[in-house]
Amino acid sequence: MKKRALFSVSDKSNVVDFAKGLDRLGYELVSTGGTLKKLQEAGLPAIPVSDVTRFEEILDGRVKTLHPNIHGGLLAKRDDAGHRQQLEEREIDPIDIVVVNLYPFKQTIDQPGVTEAEAIENIDIGGPTMLRAAAKNFRDVTVVVDPDDYQPVLDKLEQESLQEENRKRLAAKVFRHTANYDAMIAGYFSDITGDITPETYTITYEKVQSLRYGENPHQQAAFYKQPNVKGASIANAEQLHGKELSYNNIQDANAALEMVLEYEEPAAVAVKHMNPCGIGIGNTVAAAFQKAYQADPVSIFGGIVALNREVDAATAEQLKAIFLEIVIAPSFSEKAMELLTGKKNIRLLKIPMEDAGTTRQKVVSVIGGLLVQDVDEGRVTEQALTVATKRKPTEQEMKDLLFAWKAVKHVKSNAIVIANQDQTLGVGAGQMNRVGAAKIALEQAGDQTKGAVMASDAFFPMPDTVEAAAKAGISAIIQPGGSKRDEDSIKACDEHGIAMVFTGMRHFKH
Incomplete structure (x- = not known):
């Protein structure tokens, strides 16, 4: 029985050389559309897929490989007598190698001003179907989705050393590839329909590099990025x-x-x-x-x-x-x-400093699951602040308070920042109680605290932090407010002449 290889690729890198190698090894080449044209222009005896299906492509190419003559040839188990008999009865030839990569959905949606209709037309249907069918039947079919695999596969075929384990690894790459492709499509539709927290959360990342190790030398690690x-x-x-x-x-x-x-x-x-x-x-x-x-x-x-x-x-x-x-x-x-x-x-x-202009989400792994939330992009303006004390901040204090508030947002909770004249002076990070964080920040600031301001990422549950600030000479405080005991802190500020403003927004960072 003749050997057959099916080609249908969007990325045509090195496809001609691979096809020439298979042709030398006696494979009949079957192909579609633009891939067929490229192979034929290179002088290869490739035949159109319609010769196999005996059915011309329809619906502007939406249907061309979705046919029993293709998928029967892909999915038939060679060691199953019943499968072989059904192929013979229907005059279907097995397909031994599938070389497919998919419509450029990622590249399409990445273009400025792309329309929904353009995105939808670049959702590949036949390609993933062939890939998944071939990968499912990896014991009998070699499936190649990555041009980087062309030469290694050809080398093994020439040496007659392409084993089932090799085909299994190629199949695994296929399923990762189609999962990545489907995740991008799912993400696109979730975005355009506004489903920020859907019933299933499907995300995909592409490998940037392997890392020498993780946080510590005994931990394996790699860096991935969103497509x-x-x-x-x-x-x-x-x-x-x-x-x-x-x-x-x-x-x-x-x-x-x-x-x-x-x-x-x-x-x-x-x-x-x-x-x-x-x-x-x-x-x-x-x-x-x-x-x-x-x-x-x-x-x-x-x-x-x-x-x-x-x-x-x-x-x-x-x-x-x-x-x-x-x-x-x-x-x-x-x-x-x-x-x-x-x-x-x-x-x-x-690194480009311009914002991507899209809603971002933060994903954190827990044992057996993920936590997903919007990135903390909350910001306040002077007009949004509430002055809680008798004394209002001066113009310079207000400027320093807003500066410190931007800084404390990025400090691990419990967090306190001391600042003055467009500069942080002390940072208290990751403490189990707020006054502890304040003491660390004030100690770090040293003798620069007189006339400086304090920012807290969350409210004061008791006035002890205000008392520590007053003792150090802090002149103004910015904090979210909202504690049942806010009045205690306000009273303490008034007693020491400290101006305090509430943001109405906290910035916990765990």
Whole structure:
């Protein structure tokens, strides 16, 4: 019985060379549409799929391979006498190799201004059906979905060493591929119908790289990205210099990026272990970094720095002077690159800072499940604040309060931030009680607390935090409010002449 290979590919990379190899090995080549044309133009004796189905394609190509002569040839078990008899009775030839990749749905929906009709027409039906049929019958059928597999498969066929285990691995890749494809389609329809938390949550990610290890050397890890991620994302980073990113590098870099995106002014953020150790804003990015550095010159050592403006020579000189793991920016000047690439191990990441403009979701794994929520994009303006105390904040205090509020949002709860003059002074992160976080932040700020402001990510359950702030000389506080004992904290602020404003919004970060 003659051997038969079926080709139907959207990505035509190297398909002619693969087909030539199969032709040399005696395979009859069957193909569809544009793939058929490409093979025939290369001088290959490929026949149209309609010769096999004895049925011309219809509905503008929507139906061409959905036919028993195709799927009977794919799904028949060669060691089943009943299956073989049915093929013979219906004059159906088995198909031994399937070479298929799918309509470019991902590339289509990624285009600006794509219409719903265009997206729908790029949902492949026949391709996934053939792939799944062939993969199901991997014991008898070799299915190739990835052009990178063409040469390895051809080599094994030429050596007569393509084993069932090889076909099983190719089948596994097929099912991952079709699952990825269907997940993108499901995600597209969930988006256009507004189903943010559907009854089943189907997401897909594509591998960027294997990592040397995870949080610790005994943990295996890899980095994946969403297929159509846009805008400011670590997944869109272009690494300009330095060694490969680690798991912890990526975590910290993502935290730094999220923080620096809060600020419209030139801003610099220094991060250690996913918490800010220093944030500064200024008229220039160099001035902003100087403030971020001075906020905590000890903790920044070995940290990650994110900037929301191009790194110029003046900023690069400062960055070069200390040990940093990563510098993130939308761009680097030629002189800055010259200065920074002199340090062998520093990683330089170029990341677009514009927002993707789409609703983002945060996904966290728990044992046996996932938690899904919207990303915390909540922000407040001065007009949205409620002054709870007798004294109102001054203009400078209000500016510092809003600056500190943006910072405390990104600190692990319980969180307290002390700030003054566009600069963080102390950060209390991840404590089991709020006054403990306040004491850490105030101690770090040291003798700079007089006249500074305090931000808290959640309300004060009792006035002890206000008392600690007053003792340190804090002049104004911003916090969500909403405690049953708000009046106790308000009273304490009034007694010490502290201005306090409520945001009506909390920023727990676990």
